[in-house]
Amino acid sequence: MKAIFDERQWKHQPKNFMANGALLPNPEQPERIDRLLIGAKAAGCTVQAPDDAGLGPIAAIHSAEYLTFLQNIYTRWRRIDGAGEEVIPNIHPANRTDSYPKSAIGQAGFHQADTACPIASGTWEAAYWSAQSAITGADLLTTERAVYALSRPPGHHAFGDLAGGFCFLNNSAIAAERLLAQGKRPAILDVDVHHGNGTQGIFYNRRDVLTVSLHADPARFYPFFWGHTDERGEGAGLGYNLNLCLSRGTDDAGFLAGLDVALQQIRSFGADVVVVALGLDAFIDDPFKGLAVTTEGFGRIGAAIAGLGLPTLFVQEGGYLCKELGDNLTSTLTGFESA
Template sequence: MQVVYTEDHRQHHPRHFLVNGAQHESPEVPERADRLLAAARAGGHGIVGRQHFGRGPVADIHTPEYLQFLEHIVTRWRRIEGASEEVIPNIHPQGRWQTGYPASAVGQAGWHQADTACPISEGTWEAALASADVAVTGAEIVRQGARAAYTLCRPPGHHAYPDMAGGFCFLNNSAIAAQWLRRTHSRVAILDIDVHHGNGTQGVFYSRPDVLTVSLHADPVRFYPFFWGHANERGEGDGTGYNLNVPLPRGTDTAGYLQAMDRAFQRIRAFAPTALVVALGLDPHEDDPLKGLSITTEGFAEIAARIAGLKLPTLLVQEGGYLSDALGDNLKSFLSGFEAAAGS
């Protein structure tokens, strides 16, 4: 399987992460990609670099207002006397009332950043664009006839809305890739297997019938992102019935997860897509530091084999999965399980 990667992700190195109001070191660091890349190489997969697609694929998903914010906010933030090194909002307008768009950098940070887990610093914009290019490069590989490709995207993307960052995510790589696949595929399904609900991806396609969004995740009633990912969220307008959430009890193990996948696959088969994007989170693992589910390393191979059994051109887009001794092994298990099933 071809693996798409770029060193440009290193330009984004967040320092801070608030947990229950306390400041901690961010878990979304360059070492994540280092371990995943080493695992892909150890698995014998060929590494290819990103192609440069310009801003078009990103602008197909994200608003120009938001993209302008991401590109220029660091420079503007640094003009504020006493401001933090990283752009971290201290105000979040609930409901984002339609009373006008703020002119100040502080107000716009609150408008465009859903939480304090997406600090923006010098290099974040460039790294996010590069990560989107990685996703589109993989989508193009699949579009040109490959059975599957894996895109080592960092920073991740599935919490990013058209005009809002959140949860370590700035540009929605999975959505951008799905939109690229729509150039030749009339129906594309996105299956999100990250431990957290793919709320941004859901938001992008919530009113659209051409992209089915399915997410299996820890129940948000007591887990991030809290306000999205519930079973009653089915889509709206023309997209009603094209969104499926399968929230799982905290600590769900491999057997319980595989059982829940049957429901997700029923919906995917009913949609009859001609291509599949998998938002590949490795954070459902039992030893992931963000702890929500209890999938074993061997369980990732079983999950991957089930996905390969759909027999669809498949793009794997890296989402979560944080530093633990098992991180690399989890990726190797997933990729080997997928290839073994796809080749059978």
């Protein structure tokens, strides 16, 4: 299997993360790259850099207004007297139809959903190449059975014009849109411990991309406001979004039972390609401790996905610093390859 990664993805080095009113070290650290690369290579992956497809595939998902913000906000922020070293909002609009301010502070509040997506000097460049890794991965599915995109920073909490939850550009959505433009019928399968709320939001009114997410029940878990079972899509998209909420602490057997339902939905949709938003944070010892999937369980997840018999793009989402992070990636990819 080929793995796609660009060295410029190291440039996003977030420092801060506010949770429960406390300022904490940001969990989405560049060290994740080292551990994931080790895991990919242990699975037999050959690593290559992505091509540069330009802004077009990204702008097919994200608004021009938002992309302008991401490219320029850090420079503008540094001009504010006494501003912190990272762009972190302190005010938000009540809804997306409120006025769009001219100030950097106001725009940060409009385009950043929470305090978990700080923007610094290297954020845009890293996010851009993270997206290009997913785009190149999608393009390679014309000749490859499966590809792994080491997309870091991750993407599934990013909406069309809104960052959040460590995410800036929605790599999985960008890849699915790229495949759609090639005449494919893509489904997105999100197995991250957190609901892929940005992905859901992007496709919620559409029927050309199926979105399915297995995640810890958001009634008491991030992202709280999205990811519930009654969210089935709207308008043309009604019935094309499926959320499978799992109880906190769900183990391998419970996760795989939910995955069976997800895979049947993908078959019923008639997908001819699948984008897997590959969060490894469902692991029992992940710092977020939402679910209890084991390293061996990730292998069974990979094997079950292989059972679809479809070209598959694995796009890295969550999975945070613990000694088994690389092993969990190895288990997933080898489980897929050996099935």
